[in-house]
Amino acid sequence: DTAVSQTPKYLVTQMGNDKSIKCEQNLGHDTMYWYKQDSKKFLKIMFSYNNKELIINETVPNRFSPKSPDKAHLNLHINSLELGDSAVYFCASSQGGAGTAETQYFGPGTRLLVL
Amino acid sequence: GIQVEQSPPDLILQEGANSTLRCNFSDSVNNLQWFHQNPWGQLINLFYIPSGTKQNGRLSATTVATERYSLLYISSSQTTDSGVYFCAACVNQAGTALIFGKGTTLSVSS
Numbered sequence: 039d040t041a042v043s044q045t046p047k048y049l050v051t052q053m054g055n056d057k058s059i060k061c062e063q064n065l066g067h068d069t070m071y072w073y074k075q076d077s078k079k080f081l082k083i084m085f086s087y088n089n090k091e092l093i094i095n096e097t098v099p100n101r102f103s104p105k106s107p108d109k110a111h112l113n114l115h116i117n118s119l120e121l122g123d124s125a126v127y128f129c130a131s132s133q134g135g136a137g138t139a140e141t142q143y144f145g146p147g148t149r150l151l152v153l
Numbered sequence: 154g155i156q157v158e159q160s161p162p163d164l165i166l167q168e169g170a171n172s173t174l175r176c177n178f179s180d181s182v183n184n185l186q187w188f189h190q191n192p193w194g195q196l197i198n199l200f201y202i203p204s205g206t207k208q209n210g211r212l213s214a215t216t217v218a219t220e221r222y223s224l225l226y227i228s229s230s231q232t233t234d235s236g237v238y239f240c241a242a243c244v245n246q247a248g249t250a251l252i253f254g255k256g257t258t259l260s261v262s263s
Contacts, residue, residue, distance in 0.1 A: 071250060079190070079237055083250035094250055126194060141186065141201040142241075142251055147194050 041065050042145035044129050050151045051119055059114045059148045061129030068133060069093070070112035071142065072104060075126040084127075087112050119152045126150070155180040157242050159254035166230050166261045174225040174257045176240030184243035184251065185216055187225050191236045199225070199238075230261045 042063045051057055063070060071094075072084040086094035087106045101117045116123060126147045134140035156179040166172055178185070187199040200207050204218040211230075216223040227234055237258050241251040 079256055081239065081241075081253040083252075086250055128196060140184065141198065142184075143198060144188070144196040147196070149194070 042129055042131055042143050044127075044145040044148050046148060047146060048149050048151075050153065052153055053119055053121060055119050056115070056117045057119060057150070058116070059127055059129075059150075061112045061114070061145055063110055063129075063131040063143070063145075065131055065133075065143065066110075067131040067143075068109060069131060069140075070106065070109070071130040071132075072112065072114050073128040073130060073144075075128060075147070077125070081128070085112075085114075116150075121152050124150055124152045154249075155182070155242055155244050155252050157240055157252050157254040159238075159240050159257050161257060162255065164257055164259045166259065168231060168261055168263045170230050170261075171226070171228045172230060172259070174227070174238050174240075174259075176223040176225070176242075176254055178221050178223075178240075178242045180221070180244050182218065182221075182242040183245035185223055186241050186251065187214055187223070188239040188241065189234075189236050190239060190256070196239075227259075230259075232261050232263055235259055235261050 069088045071086045075081045085104045090106045103115045106112045129145040130142045132140040132142045158177045185203045189197045200214040202214045202216045206215040211228045213226045237256040239256045241253045
């Protein structure tokens with residue numbers, strides 16, 4: 039009965055490859071997010087979707103493309119992976135839209151290592 | 154955008170000690186959350202507390218919204234409390250997201 043799940047948990051790949059990370063929430067929430075945690079543990083928002091519509095798109099290289107097939111899923115596709123993309127990527131969800139007073143629930147994270 | 158600052162950056166405690174972690178934020182918020190990131194990397198929701206006081210077992214949190222700070226109290230610390238504690242805040246504006254502080258790294262030794 040995991041609330042926010044991500045696959046895979048670990049991803050090791052070569053520079054230049056394309057990879058995807060999947061996220062699913064079973065909380066019935068309207069809004070989903072992707073955050074990136076760097077090697078210094080700093081967490082920063084990347085994207086937010088509300089009911090399949092892109093709401094937040096921070097300054098992220100366009101090699102990163104989020105896709106929301108329905109409001110329970112938000113996937114992250116990364117093209118032409120670079121060493122600097124190595125990080126932990128967290129998916130999160132909340133009932134209300136970004137900027138509203140709603141608790142955000144986080145997934146377990148996907149640890150991406152680019153060699 | 155909103156700035157979120159946490160102190161201290163690092164904290165070392167003996168088991169059984171109490172501690173207070175602080176989070177200052179630069180703007181009025183409608184969302185403030187405390188998280189614990191355990192040594193396995195999981196982010197665990199501790200409190201949703203844009204104002205007021207809440208308690209959950211040995212942990213409690215207080216946010217004084219008018220003075221723009223929040224405190225997380227850990228009493229009778231245990232080794233399992235080790236990890237990084239994050240404060241994150243959000244302003245009341247559509248299209249904004251949680252802004253995280255840099256965290257407080259807590260080490261509790263037996």
